Amino acid sequence: MLLTLIRYDIIRTLRRGFSVVTPLLFFTMIICLFPFAIGDNARLIAPGIIWVAALLAVLLSIDTLFTKEWETGCLDHLLLSPYSLTQLVSIKLLSHWITYSLPLIIISPVLGLLLHLPPPVIKTLMITLLLGTPVLTLFGALGAALMIGIRENSVLLPILILPFYIPVLIFGTSAITTPGSLPLLGALLLFSIATLPFLITQALKIGVDT
Amino acid sequence: MSLSIDNLSFSRDERCLFDNITAILQPGQWCDVRGANGSGKSTLLRVLAGLIKPDNGHVTLPPFHYIGHALGLQPTLTVFEQIDWQSALLNEKIKKDALHDAIDLVGLTSMKNAFTTQLSAGQQRRLRFAILHLIPRPLWILDEPYTALDVSAQHVLHSLIEAHLQKKNRAIIATHHAMKINIPPAHTIQLEGQSCY
Amino acid sequence: MINMMFHGYGYSILSAYSMTLIVMSLFWIVALLSKRQATKKVKRYLSQEKK
């Protein structure tokens, strides 16, 4: 039965059409800004630029994650279904990561070349993005889940979530220079995969329970 | 499976919505929840459905269907896919022709491939009724099922509820005015939204 | 003068301690102000209720 749910998840995201691509365009445009601003020596901080752009792109695509479920009342039915909410939320987060964050990773080598990055650095950069973006999605989803009840659209999500993005950014960018922090990033990923879906369901239940 | 509610009470922001509500429903009976707007009807039903934890009190329910004010339909799915998705959510395997019969029963045959957003509020509620009919559950919890229904839709609702009760099932319905069905409610819970102090 | 007293660190000590005193007294004053405001509000409500 879960397969039909996943199938419909994918159908629904494909039906959203062009808006799936906007974070990708946002990502590329931000990265292209830096060479204009800093000129050629953008190459020195290129991994940092790509990482900050990825972080902002994820943040942009995350804050309306649960608002649609909340407004239409789907959240109540997700809660009432025999599947545990953690399962359903994990499916939703996985499909969200595939549609929004995976394209960023796929396109990042092209942008790396744009910033004159040598190929081995691009390879490690892609690995760090592969390990890091799920953590970004998970923490962003937690912030989005906490804010489902709030009507006025405020810039609260970045303020709430960015403190938790800082460690990911530190380990992600430093993994390129010192290989020692790549396992740390992996540990952070495993930790957040283990604990955050549960916390997201609690946040959703708190939102529904008022 | 027994259905018992014993001394349920809930207060929100220091305003007591309801206090020690007790009710037992035998198979084939239905319970009516009455009260003015904002007297906590929807909250009581959401507490019964388990979406809201009551301050104290205990509820035991058989498996149930819950329809609230917001119908919980995915906007970007067609009518056919919507029912398929909702039944997958309830982990129920349904045959395609049973699905088509349900859509015909509630009168949405012409809109089978229309998106849920293109449906009117009444038609969306008919879609919910199709799911009620398709997946049998011993208890229905309906929150003001009458909103936005035209005459033919009300007729469909009455026949569904009567068939449901005849099959020894139970229902808890929050309404404004009397339900025009032939079986009288076994219990009526009147909510005034009194203050707790 | 303070600088000689603390052998050249007077200004940093002064700024650190004054910052602490400012923040702590700010918290205290705000707490006392909102206490007065809260009692005034409740009293106004009680007097209204008596009428």
Added chain:
Amino acid sequence: MRRAWYWISQQGLSTQSFYKTSGRLLPFITAGFLVLFLYGLIAGLFFAPADYQQGDGFRIIYVHVPSAFAAMAIYFCMTICAVLTLVWRIKIASLCLTASTSLGAGFTFLALVTGSIWGKPMWGTWWIWDARLTSVLILFFIYGGLIALQSIIANKQHRDRAVSLMTLVGAINLPIIHYSVIWWSTLHQGATLSLFSESLIAPAMLRPLLAMIAAFMLFYGMIVCLRMRNTILVTDMKTEWVKKVLQ
């Protein structure tokens, strides 16, 4: 046993009994704070011997360490209140939680500012991206996020539980701050105080420091009690006992 626990969690720890007990305790807490604060201030500034390396500059320790300690102690207390709110839904715990977020932010800000004032003469710069300083800065942003979250959500029950959930998520940062000096070799000095082993500071210097830390804790207790009493008065306006108290 369940009924007894229910009575404790709903009545025993009720807002009314808290209001009464905090009313009795407040004068003692305020007096204790004033005494300890003045002693720590005067002893720290004038009577404690100067440090052989840093000279009188080290006296900022009597402000920097207590505020950093308070920042982390407040977050620890908020984590406990968060667990009490989420698991047992104790009203006072959620009141204490929402009352102490801005206090924690204030003390973290103090710790950062006094630290950088102390760092300028000692390390030559106002700020370096050192593990301890960065994690305290993250703590400050977490406090900011909690205050923002707390001011945005209108419904009291939703607000209390959302803030407590976010506090629990942010609690992971506390051990990182504490052990940051050990895990990453940092310019920031190791822990001068430790409960178990003999501390590395002369007793004459130590007494004012302990007095200041106790003073800061009492200050936190005083302000939190005041703020909680204010919110209790306003929220329980319609109750009988508030009428008696304010008549």
